[in-house]
Amino acid sequence: MELGTTLALDVRGLCKTFTQGQWWQKRFQHRVLDNLSLKLRTHTTVAIVGKSGCGKTTLAMCLVGLERPDAGEILLYGESIQFTQRRRPTTAQQDIQLIFQESGGALNPRMSAIQIIEEPLLLGGHYARKERRDLAESMMQRVGISLHSKHRLPHEFSGGQRQRLAIARALVLKPRILILDEIFAGLDLSIQGQIANLLLQLQECEGLSYICISHNLALVSQIAHEIALMEQGKIVRQMSSGLVADYLLHSSGGEHKSGLQPEAGALGAYSGA
Amino acid sequence: MKFLVRRFLHSVFLLMGVSLLSFSLLQLTPGSFFDEMQLNPQISRATVSRLRAEYGMDRPMLQRYVCWLESAARGDWGLSFAYNAPVAPLIWARARNTLLLTGLALPLAWIIALPIGVLSAGERYRWIDRGGNLVASVLLVTPELLLALGLLWLALRTRWFPAGGMASVVPIKHGAAAHIKDLVQHLFAPVTVLVLGSLPVLLRHIRSAMVDALQTPYIKAARSHGIPYLRILFRHALLAASSPLLSLAGLSLASLLSVSLLVEVIMNWPGLGPLLLEAILARDVYVVVGAVMLSGLFLVCATAVSDVLLFIADPRIRTEDLA
Numbered sequence: 293m294e295l296g297t298t299l300a301l302d303v304r305g306l307c308k309t310f311t312q313g314q315w316w317q318k319r320f321q322h323r324v325l326d327n328l329s330l331k332l333r334t335h336t337t338v339a340i341v342g343k344s345g346c347g348k349t350t351l352a353m354c355l356v357g358l359e360r361p362d363a364g365e366i367l368l369y370g371e372s373i374q375f376t377q378r379r380r381p382t383t384a385q386q387d388i389q390l391i392f393q394e395s396g397g398a399l400n401p402r403m404s405a406i407q408i409i410e411e412p413l414l415l416g417g418h419y420a421r422k423e424r425r426d427l428a429e430s431m432m433q434r435v436g437i438s439l440h441s442k443h444r445l446p447h448e449f450s451g452g453q454r455q456r457l458a459i460a461r462a463l464v465l466k467p468r469i470l471i472l473d474e475i476f477a478g479l480d481l482s483i484q485g486q487i488a489n490l491l492l493q494l495q496e497c498e499g500l501s502y503i504c505i506s507h508n509l510a511l512v513s514q515i516a517h518e519i520a521l522m523e524q525g526k527i528v529r530q531m532s533s534g535l536v537a538d539y540l541l542h543s544s545g546g547e548h549k550s551g552l553q554p555e556a557g558a559l560g561a562y563s564g565a
Numbered sequence: 566m567k568f569l570v571r572r573f574l575h576s577v578f579l580l581m582g583v584s585l586l587s588f589s590l591l592q593l594t595p596g597s598f599f600d601e602m603q604l605n606p607q608i609s610r611a612t613v614s615r616l617r618a619e620y621g622m623d624r625p626m627l628q629r630y631v632c633w634l635e636s637a638a639r640g641d642w643g644l645s646f647a648y649n650a651p652v653a654p655l656i657w658a659r660a661r662n663t664l665l666l667t668g669l670a671l672p673l674a675w676i677i678a679l680p681i682g683v684l685s686a687g688e689r690y691r692w693i694d695r696g697g698n699l700v701a702s703v704l705l706v707t708p709e710l711l712l713a714l715g716l717l718w719l720a721l722r723t724r725w726f727p728a729g730g731m732a733s734v735v736p737i738k739h740g741a742a743a744h745i746k747d748l749v750q751h752l753f754a755p756v757t758v759l760v761l762g763s764l765p766v767l768l769r770h771i772r773s774a775m776v777d778a779l780q781t782p783y784i785k786a787a788r789s790h791g792i793p794y795l796r797i798l799f800r801h802a803l804l805a806a807s808s809p810l811l812s813l814a815g816l817s818l819a820s821l822l823s824v825s826l827l828v829e830v831i832m833n834w835p836g837l838g839p840l841l842l843e844a845i846l847a848r849d850v851y852v853v854v855g856a857v858m859l860s861g862l863f864l865v866c867a868t869a870v871s872d873v874l875l876f877i878a879d880p881r882i883r884t885e886d887l888a
Contacts, residue, residue: 356789385791398786402804402879412790461790 306364326525342522393474452483643851663836670759682771774806815871
């Protein structure tokens with residue numbers, strides 16, 4: 293597929309510091325995002341790879357507005373997302389959607405599948421009840437869940453189906469950017485493949501851009517066009533996924549030893565495959 | 566359905582246990598209703614022992630318990646020595662007033678506590694949370710006795726509302742509206758004490774249950790999908806927090822009942838409280854057992870209702886039971 297040329301998302305100099313400790317304790321600052329910059333072109337998948345604790349999830353939280361960055365700018369199709377209010381503007385909320393790791397926990401156990409999918413449509417209040425139901429039903433079919441199970445509760449679905457539900461919920465608002473936070477974790481290989489295919493297919497039809505967060509380089513390089521290596525709150529390198537193997541081989545033992553050592557094994561598997 | 570039947574049997578056993586326990590505890594207390602008569606020189610020793618036999622107090626405890634069970638089955642619940650009348654109608658007349666008091670105070674306390682607790686969990690460490698915390702802490706350390714006395718003092722000083730009692734002594738205008746107005750005026754002080762007394766515990770529990778619920782991943786997910794804030798708080802988080810809160814609702818009735826007995830005595834409300842106090846002081850055994858049984862019954866009913874609500878509120882319990 294042809295990659296887009298315009299920037300869907302342009303993150304410039306994002307910083308986020310968490311302060312730990314109460315006021316009577318000795319405080320220390322934990323700099324999670326340190327002047328992070330990232331570019332995402334339209335119709336493209338960028339994989340963010342880094343070892344745990346390097347700030348991948350915090351980045352995702354900042355992008356969807358669950359955390360407020362201390363400094364920096366996020367441009368969505370050239371327009372800056374303002375963080376001045378407590379809530380993000382509705383358009384940004386619609387355009388960037390996040391799919392969580394462990395989607396089983398991310399679905400309200402008291403709501404049926406169809407309720408879960410149609411809930412985001414309440415945002416802005418543009419849709420009538422009937423419309424919401426119809427949109428949600430068509431979205432369920434899109435992601436491959438049969439309508440028979442629309443009144444089932446999340447715990448009655450399998451892990452892969454729950455992931456599909458989460459995808460449907462994210463897609464129902466017609467976002468342009470989807471952030472996938474470790475969505476393959478805990479799924480077996482064939483299900484991982486199915487979900488990956490579904491995502492590729494959706495990208496093709498809807499023209500979505502993905503930010504795929506993972507620590508499994510081997511899996512992620514199958515679906516990503518670009519790989520961004522993240523280390524201590526920074527994107528240290530963003531490159532085409534074809535080049536990543538070479539890069540890592542040459543730099544292992546070098547400057548990025550501390551950050552990417554765990555990926556060396558995964559990389560071996562990848563380059564062998 | 567099986568669940569309900571099991572619940573019901575459980576409750577019956579519980580009430581039997583309560584009655585047996587209160588019976589034996591009263592047996593252990595020194596003295597009896599007739600001891601004071603013996604001090605009176607005008608009553609002969611023979612009269613006292615005849616009275617004792619008439620009321621069955623000379624028989625062993627188990628036999629009396631069985632007798633009491635029979636009379637409970639008849640609907641009399643034993644005989645009061647002091648009033649020389651069956652206990653049931655005696656207690657029922659008073660229980661209605663107690664029920665009116667607690668039945669009003671309980672929903673009122675929840676109606677006040679719920680939004681404050683939910684919002685202070687949502688706005689954790691902001692001013693509404695800190696304010697709520699402060700009020701809850703102050704109320705928690707204030708004994709209900711002090712609250713009640715303070716309100717009585719206020720009533721005497723300002724004459725905004727009557728100090729104690731359930732109806733005005735001075736005859737008021739005829740008509741239902743005037744009566745209800747009078748009743749509401751008298752209800753104000755005791756209900757306020759009860760509400761303020763139960764508020765801090767409710768607030769703390771609602772807040773902590775909500776804080777737990779707000780940290781679940783699916784609340785986070787809902788926030789990231791842009792679902793409106795108040796809808797998240799009340800539709801998602803409150804439902805998730807409902808399990809512990811529904812259990813608390815049953816329990817809060819129990820604490821409210823026991824506090825209400827105290828408040829009734831202080832505020833001179835003609836409920837179970839004064840009756841129970843008199844009966845205990847006079848060793849009027851069956852009245853005490855009857856009142857204890859009635860409170861037990863309230864409590865058992867309340868927990869049963871909260872269990873059923875719990876069952877309805879959580880689809881996971883429901884499906885497990887059906888399967």
